Amino acid sequence: MDLDAFSAVREPSWARLDELSRRRGLDGAEADELVRLYQAVATDLSTIRSSAPDPDAVARLSQLLARARARIAGTHEPAWRDVRRFVVLSLPAALYRLRWWTVGVMVACIAVATVAGWWVATNPEALAAMGTPSERQQYVDEAFASYYDPGAGFAAVVWTNNAWVAALCVALGISGVGTLFVLANNAVNVGATGGMMAAHDSLGVFFQLITPHGLLELTSIFVAGAAGLRLFWSWVDPQGRPRARALAEEGRALITVVIGLAGALLLSGVVEGFVTGSTMPWWLKIVIGAIALAAFWAYTIVLGRRAVAEGETGDLEEDAAGYAVAIAA
Structure with a gap:
């Protein structure tokens, strides 16, 4: 199909639909015309997608149809139904689809951290x-433990920093390399710190202080890294979809993951801010951290399996994503 010729013929209809969808008031005839043009332009979009999938034309008509759809049906108002759908279906489905990617990232990061820790602990250089x-001794004896200063302010700082790292892992996923760099850098830093503590016979203190919040915090970073790598892989292997659509679908689903991880990291920040540095017994701190991690995985596996079985992916519904359009009877 000659897209330029097709666009030249259909341009008057597109312009008229744009005009009607922007008007404040429509009489009966204009409202009927708006619906007819909406259906016709939806067909045009389908034709372009199947015969000459030009990204600019697809984007333009998708936006035009979205505006016209809102004019016909009214704008969508967020409601508690949407919140429930996000919490019960979209988020757990997106997390569940990433479960094996998350396990792979976790194993790789633990391996890198272990090697880094062993190298620092056994290599004088x-x-x-x-x-x-003196700096190392001061860090081991004082700075490492004093970092965990109980309080809301500390929890907020920790949450903000970790949410930023998680967002970077996802956002840099389009390149693949950026996500790997963030994950590797984080693993090496954690491992090297543990190695230094081990070299000063304080490995037990290291695990006592990092385990309560670190179980959920590091898992959240692993999930973010998995999301970024999944985004990269979606355009390497689109699984029969056009690459642009595969990237868009996975990208929207992974934004869902980012929002969910903000909640998980908030919980780990609360544990770090109020539990890790508190006077509670160490065993109780670790139990609290383990419960938080178990709750995360139970949410992911139990609700996620059910949501995926119902066809959820974490993406927007098809009409909201612009892949399906309403048809007026």
């Missing part, structure tokens, strides 16, 4: 790179 002997 690597240990020396962590600071002078």
